Amino acid sequence: MDHMTSSSRTQWITGISVVVVLFVLPVFLNEFGRTGEYWIWVSTEMIIMALFAMSLNLILGFGGMVSFGHAAFFGVGAYTVALLTKKADFPLYLALAVAPITAAIAAAIVGWFCVRLLGLYFAILTLAFGQLLYMIVFQWYTFTGGDDGILGIPRPDIFGPTNFYWFCLVLFLLCFFVMRMIVSSSFGLSIKTTRENLERAKFIGINVKRYQLLNFVIAGAFAGLAGGMLAELNRFAQPDFLHWSESAEPILASLVGGMYSLAGPAIGSTVLIFLKIFLQQIHPSMVELWAIVLGAAILVVVLFAPSGLVGLYQNICKKFQS
């Protein structure tokens, strides 16, 4: 028991240090003029994508189901914020509050069909629904602006780059704590149970599909919030937000970071975005190499660290302790 509490204490200390560094980061970056401002923007995107990756991992790591359509809910959130702020003059806060709701509704409809299927069939159906939503957004010019997307989303005056970064960081931390509570709640344990042994879960009285659907909806809601935040950061929403290739990103992030821990996908997402931009900074043409670097990174992880970076870190800690 002592060991447990001391390891959870180090966890808290690490967590708090990371949060402090994250809060101070833009102050430090602001010293570097335009480059600094660019990195604040990048960091904000990292926070948002970390939230998106964590939301998917509720389905992937905790629920044990692969969804290839998660970007659809991210996109629904993005368009909710874009349309409400631009066309209906909603204040940003209110639009961001609505984004998870519309995304959850979309996830409830899509999920209602998808959870009827298992494994590969579930994955394919999420892909199909995701692409369907993508096509709707892509084609519906009068409402969504079609392939042009929606440009010029208004930005409240108080949100300079630094303030908006802090705003996103606070939202992210709130979501992190709520997800943490969900994962360690009775509901979280029920979801783990369905992941571990779907058949047995039924025979202890769990209505498996209902819980899978609920989990799918919750994950969709968090993705919707992340999408809304990204729309505001970029000040535009475009159909690509819903595209299946966008769904792949949080899956890769979870693989790299480690899908059996809460923070793993967030770390994986941040590392991948950083690598990509790092390549870009070396030379713009290096982006061509991104697919190779990504492929190599994933190969290394799958072969040598199947529980991702977080698993690797835990193994190293164990080695040092013994």
Add this chain to the structure above:
Amino acid sequence: MATPILSIEDLSKSFEGNQIFSSVSFSVDEGELSAIIGPNGAGKTTLFNLITGALVPDKGKIIFQGRNIVGMEPFDIVRLGMARAFQRTNIFPRMTVFENIVIAIITRLKGNLRFLKPWNSSKKIERQAFEILQSVGLADKADQQSGTLAHGNQKRLDIGVALALEPKLLLLDEPVAGMSPDERWETVELIKELWNKMNITMVFIEHDMDIVFGISQKVRVLCYKSLLAQGPPSEISANKQVIEAYLGEEV
């Protein structure tokens, strides 16, 4: 007269034209400890699958506590007070022994939809879980990953998970299969003890005749695609048909 907790009426099942059994009828009295025997492939597990809702019969009724449960989902049947342990161990391998039991208790208490309170915050559930772990002899392994338990312990955990549901009727499919001789009798004693103490109806499937005739009040023989015989052990072991068909030289 004891009242039946479970009545099987005219039950038939086939798989793609392959008739497993037809017109099986019997009833299980409340509080009974009984066995089902029959050769490999006789359809014993299939019978359990029908009773627990895992499979749907071609024909017939399954009356549990006065209610026809044919067509109901397994999770709804569990909630009526029926639990089972499996022939092939069926647990949650990457969860601890403790978590395996706790989730069953939480589900029995309909507490699955709590989103914000940690699942391990209830002292009452923790106490209950340890009581169950003690009764199946796994209390010292509470924090172990259940998938890493030895086979015999996994089978006992499977029974523990079923017990955590506080069933009125407990179906055990070959609860001691694959155990060492010592372990087998230990587990049989444990089952008998649980039955004594818990006011529960138990039906178990078993191949070992010493065990079957040793602890059951009633034995049912599934053979030749039907229920060949049923009765107290003394009657069954003397039944000519049963001896010819199934027990053979063993008795």
